[in-house]
Amino acid sequence: MKKLAIQMNGRTDEFYTPKEAINPLLPYLNRDWIILENAWGKGHLARHLEAEGFKVVADGEFDCIITNPPYSQKEKWLEKCYTTNKPFALLMPLTSLEGKKRGELYRKYGIELIIPNKRINFITPSGKGSGSWFQTAWFCWKLNLPKQLNFVTL
Numbered sequence: 431m432k433k434l435a436i437q438m439n440g441r442t443d444e445f446y447t448p449k450e451a452i453n454p455l456l457p458y459l460n461r462d463w464i465i466l467e468n469a470w471g472k473g474h475l476a477r478h479l480e481a482e483g484f485k486v487v488a489d490g491e492f493d494c495i496i497t498n499p500p501y502s503q504k505e506k507w508l509e510k511c512y513t514t515n516k517p518f519a520l521l522m523p524l525t526s527l528e529g530k531k532r533g534e535l536y537r538k539y540g541i542e543l544i545i546p547n548k549r550i551n552f553i554t555p556s557g558k559g560s561g562s563w564f565q566t567a568w569f570c571w572k573l574n575l576p577k578q579l580n581f582v583t584l
Contacts, residue, residue: 544575
């Protein structure tokens with residue numbers, strides 16, 4: 431699964447993941463997995479995972495996908511992730527539950543969510559934090575979460 435372009439009608443679709451957003455996901459990741467992070471951006475998410483002891487790649491062989499995909503292409507990423515038949519966690523807006531095509535995918539394959547108690551303060555390309563105007567969640571598959579909806583405190 432190659433990196434997809436992170437551009438949306440001339441506007442940037444780059445909002446990098448801060449460490450606090452990853453913490454609720456860590457207990458469900460196998461330490462032996464090779465994690466594919468293929469929306470690399472400036473590497474924030476990969477660096478956070480590597481600091482926790484995970485091996486992270488941008489391409490090649492992998493056991494699990496963990497990424498914060500460009501939201502303008504979330505449906506494309508979701509479809510690709512399901513076709514790998516490997517565990518994944520995508521950090522996406524809660525509105526990603528909406529939509530006919532996505533609904534069909536969730537009904538066919540299933541989905542579990544890790545929902546933070548607050549909006550994530552993403553890092554922008556300029557390096558500044560950006561309080562999100564929308565709620566995000568980890569959309570997970572095959573990570574064996576305890577429930578379909580998992581509410582966590584950041």
